[in-house]
Amino acid sequence: MFxxxxxxxxxxxQDASRARGALDAFATERGLRIAARYMENESGAKLDRPELFRLLADCDPGDVLLVEQVDRLSRLTAPDWMKLRSEIDAKQVRIVALDLPTSWSLAATSDEFTARMFSAVNxxxxxxxxxVARKDYDDRRRRQSEGTARAKAAGLYKGRPENKARNVAIAAMLGDGRTWREVMDATGCSRTLLAKIARDVRERRAEADEAPCPPL
Incomplete structure (x- = not known):
């Protein structure tokens, strides 16, 4: 068992490694050794998380996937959660979360009956x-949207300030032929922002191509 x-x-x-100390302490208290750590900066509300699926691909049946909280694993919609659960079940991976005491026993060796009982409860x-994690995510999004709407109605909403230095770096990386995944991994930008900057780069190139040549 790994x-x-x-x-x-x-x-x-945000610091993805923030919970490392708590996870290490949990493992040490139970005489376990963490074989590998997988860190990423991605929203828990989306299924496309390369490091999570790399972890699952590395797992053998019976391995433990250790997380600080269940919401670190999922803030997914019900259909996406079921897809992830199907992948976890297919790999026979045991989920152990520090905020889910019923899962702690899965990190210890037990007889088949006990293991199956705890697995069902877990x-x-x-x-x-x-x-609950998804509902919390939706509620926070709704409150943010309502707050933004009130601020706009009052003429107080200015939007998020543009990170000009980062956007210039993103445009330069696109110009160098870097892939979208490479750019997102390097800068932490969203796909939506990357699409906007890529479109702006294409438009500037088109304008430059159409500009008349200066007279000799």
Missing amino acids: VRAYLRASTSQ NMMLDVLAA
Whole structure:
């Protein structure tokens, strides 16, 4: 049995390694050794998370996926959560979360009956906490949207200031032929922002091509 720790933060401005100490302490207290750590800065509300799926690909049946909280693993919609659960179940990976005490026993060796009982209880609790995490995500998004709408109505909303230095760097990387994934990994920008900057780069190139040549 290998223990693989998954650490996630939503944005590049957040520290994905923040929970490393808590996960290490949990493993040490139980005489376990964390074989590998997988860190990424991706939203838990999206299924496309390269490091999480690299972790699952590395797992053998019976390995433990250790997380600080269930919401580090999922803030997914119900259909996407079921897709992820299917992948986890197919690999026979045991999910252990520090905020889910019913899962702690899965990090210890036990007889088949006990293991199956704890696994059944844990799977039910995982589904519940995944649903709660998604609801919390939706509620926060709704409150943010309502706050923005009120600020706009009052003429107080100015929007998020543009990170000009980062956007110039992104445009330069695109100009050098770097892939979108390479740019996102290097800068932490979203796909939406990257698409906007790529479109701006194309438009500037088109304008430059159409500009008349200066007279000799």
